[in-house]
Amino acid sequence: MAQSATETDFSLDTAATLAASEDAAAIRGRSPWYLAWRRLRRNHVALASLGVFLLILIACFPLAPVYAKHVAKTAQNTNHILEVVKVHGESTPVVSQGGYVSKKTGKACGTGETDCTLLSAIPIAPTYFGAHGKFVLGADANGRDIAVRLLYGGRNSLIVGIGSSAICVFFAIILSLLAAYFGGWLDFVITRFFDLFYAFPVVLLGIALGSALAINGFHHWGVNVQSGSLWIPTLVISYVLIPYVGRPLRGQVMSLRQKEFVEASIAGGAGPFRIMFTELFPNIISSVLVFFTLIIANNIVLEAALSFLGAGVQDPTPSWGKLIADGQDLIVTRPALALAPGLAIVLTVLSLNIFGDGLRDALDPRAKVKIEH
Amino acid sequence: MNRRHPWKWLAVASLAVGVALFAAACGGGGGNKTTTTSGGGSTTSTAGGKTFPVFKIATDTGTDYLDPGLSYTVEGWGVMWNVYLPLIGYKHVNGPDGATLVPYLAQDLPKISSDGKTYTLTLRKGLKYSDGTPVKASDFRATIERDFKVDSPGVGFFSNIVGAANFGKTKKGHITGIVTDNGTGKIAIHLTAPQGDFQNILATEFAAPLPANAPAKDTSNNPLPSTGPYMITSYKPNKQIVEVRNPHFSAATYDNNVPSGNPDKVIWDVIGDDSVALQRTITGQDDWSGYHPIPTDRLASTQQKYGPQIKVFTPANTYYFFMNVRTPPFNNVKVRQAVNYAINRDALVRVYGGLATPSENILPPTYPSYKKHSFYPYNLSKAKKLVSQSGTKGMAVTVWNHDRGLDPKATAYLVDVLNSIGYKAKEKIVNSTIYWTTVGNQATKAQIGFADWFQDYPHPLDWIDVLLNGNRITQTHNNNYSNFDDKALNSQIETLKKQPTLTSSVNSKWGGLDASIMKQAPWAPFLNRQFTDFFNADVDLSCYENHVLYEFDYATICHK
Numbered sequence: 042m043a044q045s046a047t048e049t050d051f052s053l054d055t056a057a058t059l060a061a062s063e064d065a066a067a068i069r070g071r072s073p074w075y076l077a078w079r080r081l082r083r084n085h086v087a088l089a090s091l092g093v094f095l096l097i098l099i100a101c102f103p104l105a106p107v108y109a110k111h112v113a114k115t116a117q118n119t120n121h122i123l124e125v126v127k128v129h130g131e132s133t134p135v136v137s138q139g140g141y142v143s144k145k146t147g148k149a150c151g152t153g154e155t156d157c158t159l160l161s162a163i164p165i166a167p168t169y170f171g172a173h174g175k176f177v178l179g180a181d182a183n184g185r186d187i188a189v190r191l192l193y194g195g196r197n198s199l200i201v202g203i204g205s206s207a208i209c210v211f212f213a214i215i216l217s218l219l220a221a222y223f224g225g226w227l228d229f230v231i232t233r234f235f236d237l238f239y240a241f242p243v244v245l246l247g248i249a250l251g252s253a254l255a256i257n258g259f260h261h262w263g264v265n266v267q268s269g270s271l272w273i274p275t276l277v278i279s280y281v282l283i284p285y286v287g288r289p290l291r292g293q294v295m296s297l298r299q300k301e302f303v304e305a306s307i308a309g310g311a312g313p314f315r316i317m318f319t320e321l322f323p324n325i326i327s328s329v330l331v332f333f334t335l336i337i338a339n340n341i342v343l344e345a346a347l348s349f350l351g352a353g354v355q356d357p358t359p360s361w362g363k364l365i366a367d368g369q370d371l372i373v374t375r376p377a378l379a380l381a382p383g384l385a386i387v388l389t390v391l392s393l394n395i396f397g398d399g400l401r402d403a404l405d406p407r408a409k410v411k412i413e414h
Numbered sequence: 415m416n417r418r419h420p421w422k423w424l425a426v427a428s429l430a431v432g433v434a435l436f437a438a439a440c441g442g443g444g445g446n447k448t449t450t451t452s453g454g455g456s457t458t459s460t461a462g463g464k465t466f467p468v469f470k471i472a473t474d475t476g477t478d479y480l481d482p483g484l485s486y487t488v489e490g491w492g493v494m495w496n497v498y499l500p501l502i503g504y505k506h507v508n509g510p511d512g513a514t515l516v517p518y519l520a521q522d523l524p525k526i527s528s529d530g531k532t533y534t535l536t537l538r539k540g541l542k543y544s545d546g547t548p549v550k551a552s553d554f555r556a557t558i559e560r561d562f563k564v565d566s567p568g569v570g571f572f573s574n575i576v577g578a579a580n581f582g583k584t585k586k587g588h589i590t591g592i593v594t595d596n597g598t599g600k601i602a603i604h605l606t607a608p609q610g611d612f613q614n615i616l617a618t619e620f621a622a623p624l625p626a627n628a629p630a631k632d633t634s635n636n637p638l639p640s641t642g643p644y645m646i647t648s649y650k651p652n653k654q655i656v657e658v659r660n661p662h663f664s665a666a667t668y669d670n671n672v673p674s675g676n677p678d679k680v681i682w683d684v685i686g687d688d689s690v691a692l693q694r695t696i697t698g699q700d701d702w703s704g705y706h707p708i709p710t711d712r713l714a715s716t717q718q719k720y721g722p723q724i725k726v727f728t729p730a731n732t733y734y735f736f737m738n739v740r741t742p743p744f745n746n747v748k749v750r751q752a753v754n755y756a757i758n759r760d761a762l763v764r765v766y767g768g769l770a771t772p773s774e775n776i777l778p779p780t781y782p783s784y785k786k787h788s789f790y791p792y793n794l795s796k797a798k799k800l801v802s803q804s805g806t807k808g809m810a811v812t813v814w815n816h817d818r819g820l821d822p823k824a825t826a827y828l829v830d831v832l833n834s835i836g837y838k839a840k841e842k843i844v845n846s847t848i849y850w851t852t853v854g855n856q857a858t859k860a861q862i863g864f865a866d867w868f869q870d871y872p873h874p875l876d877w878i879d880v881l882l883n884g885n886r887i888t889q890t891h892n893n894n895y896s897n898f899d900d901k902a903l904n905s906q907i908e909t910l911k912k913q914p915t916l917t918s919s920v921n922s923k924w925g926g927l928d929a930s931i932m933k934q935a936p937w938a939p940f941l942n943r944q945f946t947d948f949f950n951a952d953v954d955l956s957c958y959e960n961h962v963l964y965e966f967d968y969a970t971i972c973h974k
Contacts, residue, residue: 120830122761139713139768141726141944149771150726159724159946161713162768182710182765183826256844256852269840351817356841357826373711 077327080403087399090392097389101199105192112174113186117193118357121184129171135184136164167377178381181367191381194359198386201275201354202341208279209340210333213287214325218317220287221294232291235284243281244346250277251352274353278340286332293325327404334400338393345386361386464957466973469677472691473655473684473704480634480649482619483560486567488868488965489705491619493655493682496969497640498622499672501535501554501601502613504963506673506970510780512962513872515613516671519549519623519641520601524616530608530914533616537599542662543625543639551594551601556626559589563630568620574612576604610911614871643675643969655682675969676957695950696720701973702966703948710767710820716948725947726769727960730778730869732877733762733770734939735813735828736853736895741861743806743837750935752804753862754790756797756831762940765823770941776877776928778942780962782916783874785925789932797835807836814842814863816849821864824940828862854892865895866943872962874924875911882931883907896936903930 081087109116121135139162141150150157164180167187178187220231238246251274258268259276266272297303298321306316341361347353348362356363361382368378476489482498485491495503501520505512517523519541524533541549561569562582572578576591591604605612615621624638637646643665644657657680665674683700685691691706708716708724717724737744737753744750759772777784801807811832815825825841832839844852853860870876880886884899885908906927913920932939947966949955957972 118826118830118833120761120827122764122827123758136764137768139710139764141769157726158721159708159713159717159726160768161710162764162766163710163714182767182820182823183830184761252845256842256848268842351843351845356822356843357829370709371711374714375711 077403081399084399084402087396087402090395090399093388093392094396097195097385097392098199101192101195105189105196108174108192109186109189113177113189114175115186115189117185117190117359119185121180121186124184126165126168126172126175128165128168133165133168133172135176135180136162136182138162161374163371163374164378166375179375179377181378182371187364187378187381190359190364191361191385194361194364194382195385195389197271197354197358197360198341198344198362199389200271201278201344201360202337204271204275205278205282205340205344206333206337208275209282209336210286210329212279212283213290213332214322214329216283217287217290217294217325218321221291221298222313222317222321228291232288235288235291238281238284239288241281243285243343246281247277247343247347248350248352250280251347255352255355269355269358271354271358273355274344274347277347277352278343282336282340282343286336290325290328290332293328294321297321297324331397331401331404334393334397338390338397341386341393342390345382464676464954464972466677468679468681469702469968469971469973470700471680471682471702471704471968472694472700472706473682474688474691474706475652475684475686476705477655477682477684479632480637480646480655481564481632482622482624482638483557483564483566483568484632484634485619492705492964492966493646493657494619494622495642495964496644496673496675496967497642497646497657498619498624498638499641499668500617500619500622501537503617503671504961505671506959506961506967508959508961510962515617518668518672524603524613526914530912531605533603533605533612535601535603537601538667539599540667541641543641544645544660544662545639546662547625547639549623549641550596550626551599552596553623553626554601554621555589555592555594556628557624558592558621560624560628560630561620562589564632566620568618571615571618571620574605574607574609576606608912608914610913611871611873611875614873614876617871643672644680652684654684656680657682673967673969676972677968680968692716692948695948698950698952701950701953702968702971705965706948708946708948713767713946720948720951723949723951723953723955725949725955725958725960726944727947727965728771728780728942728944729965730780730872730962731866731943732773732776732778732939733766733824733864733866733941733943734776734937735824735862736860736865736937737862737935738860738895738897739899739936740897741859743804743809743811744861746804746806747934748800748804749806750938751790752797752800752835753832754932754935754938755793755800756835757828757938757940758792759940760792762824762827765827766820766941766943769944769946771944772940773942774932774939776882776931776937776939777874777924778869778877781872781874781921781924782918783921783924783928785922785928787929787932789929790935790938794834801836809837811837811839812842812861813839814844814849814853814860816846816864817843818846821866825864828864832862851891853895854888855890856892856897860895863895869963873916874921878924878927878931879907879911882936898931898934898936900931900934903927906930 124135125132126135139160141157141159142148143150143154144156144158164182164184165176167179168176170177176186178191181187216231220228254273254277255268258270259266303316303320306320344353344360345362345365348360349366354360354363364382365379371378473489476487477493478487478490479485480493482494485494499518501518502515502523503518505514505516515523519537520535521538524535526533537549537551543549558572559581563585569582575589577589578591581589593602628638634649637649640660643660643663645660646655647658648656659675659678665672685694688706688709689712691703692708692712694700695703737750739745763770763772773779774790775784775786813825813829815822822843829839829841852858853863867877867881881893882898884904887894887897887899910920910923952974954972954974957970959967959970961967
């Protein structure tokens, strides 16, 4: 029977505190997952962040095509350069004419004409809801609807972010289990592999790999990935970050490897892979979950950086980083082009980080899980 | 050439020694109009006592070398055309007259033999380099030989000189087709075949005489002695270039064909960002924002506040999409015509900020040989019909482009257009440093892509022959990205090459060739771009001159 906590008791273990506050019968048989959920449920900020992230997911995945087709009445890559839309009843060109024009006629300035002026061809400003859902956040230089591209761009950024995190975490788990369990030369090789990647700044390595693969894609060992495919940034990002997850996991597994339950399992005749996946892996899964959550946010930012620099998602496929890069040319006259995807990144990353921190607190408050590079 | 990039066709030409250019001399031929806010009439350029201490320029990063044997960019030539003078060169004036050739180091324009194969010139008397050593006739031969020794991108220009091909292989002895006499200053150049644009070639920086003892290596960091009004005193790559007056230069020696120069000193600060260059010029840190265009985003506000300090000009250029006639679906003329019908050129003008005029011609409108044709007015339904007739609907198409400036936006537009007429199009954007060699390599099999062309010299040969003559297709470094190879049209090009001068009849034939080629639509030309020059308020723009080839002439500018 659990001893009740008194006012003089002091514990860093919130699980114990929570458990102590419960009725003895109620806590009987409850798993650590349930306790973690109880802790997470009390963290309203983390739950709100999760809600924000889920809303973003819904907006970018099921809602994007619905919005594009039925509200904006366009597609993510459709150009509307010469079209005119009614904004609050007034006809407005999607991209204004611009050019070196005669002040009198408004037509292109002829040879010898002196009374001429320069006009910029500038895309339409955000119409908000003045154009029946068209160009809510304005258009880019090709007359493409920014709101539609923002949603599809978010979809691509999230696919890359979540996909690369899953791949990265998967390989990090495998490598860390192998290195820590077997030790010896295998551990040496794997840790040197980690060290090798640690030696390169992540963004520079990402740019180098992304740029190289952006030209011809990847066609080796029976794997064919075309240039322009979302697989390129996904694989590049997952590849460069494996050591940043694998190394701390290896440390945890090494510590677990020395525990009695592993010795007992070995004595019971269990093979190495059974021990790794039935004894060790369940004991690091809480860290893995936290890593996974935090690294999604990290990878979304990295994808944005690579796409901004031209080494990530390739044209005309939108992504938030690509949209910022496109928008920077018009930052003075049409700041929404860069600010909208920038805010979307901030919101997504913030929500994931807050939720990730909450998840860490819930699963293992003493864990020092964070992504550093 | 591609703007702010190596003028790439020479690299090809250097590999294609033996591709002869025929015909005797031409008289400077194709003229260009330069549209400026001041109307841009022809003005003579003399210093006229308008000297001032320093002219500061916020140039971009395009200066490749400060060695006349190696530089092949607009920026490099823009610096050096007032530093290293060729035997003959262009008039320092605004407008079409700027295409007129005048003697520089030579006393007169070359005398051309009746068979068009020998050019004879004589050096002016008493010429000296900026270090005081005399200019000798043999320096010219040494300069052309040095071009071969340093693997200059310009060697292809000289491949028609007798003995040049052999010298290019051995790099020993001399080019036998260049005979010089230091006593009389006489220079005789013997060609293997007549060459219609050879005078223009003599006017390039690659042919500007350098001291015979100039080392056969890149001398950018230790600039060679000059013959022009300025000499380069220091060069810090990607940082700064400093020019001062050449103490041994006198405009009178050159019959005022070369200006004596108004600024005593010219400082080129290398600035990477267009907005920064604009801001520096507004605040007076620099006098001219160099080759930086005014960013589209700031065009209206700059026009509003500093309108009189902006000049708009149209260098000879054509922007186009090439379609590889060797690769499906573009091996079908109906498909190529469909693309021409499907692109709305007015839309593409707006993609370029409005600073352009739509065109479907190969030649630029500033050439006398330009004859506007309108075979392909925008007609999407006709384009779809042609695609349907071609039986290629649904094919995958990859559109190639580089990643620089506004050009990728044109590709994004084309991809959308191709999808709308029934193809499965996608983009392939390649780093600008390797783009031209990538699409110019037959192994790439680039189906369709972006290209632009700015003249190396004002002559239709520099367009139709270099870009669309099937006889000049190469395996690598190919400039005929379409691989367009029509025997009848090739034959017409070869015949026109032999014409010694660009008479109205010859120009008309070039214009006719433009139309004949476009009926087969190997390209989808879409516009001719305009550019801006921006100056600080202290600059007196009544002195502004924009040359048809070298663009802004810093030697003739004045301060208020």
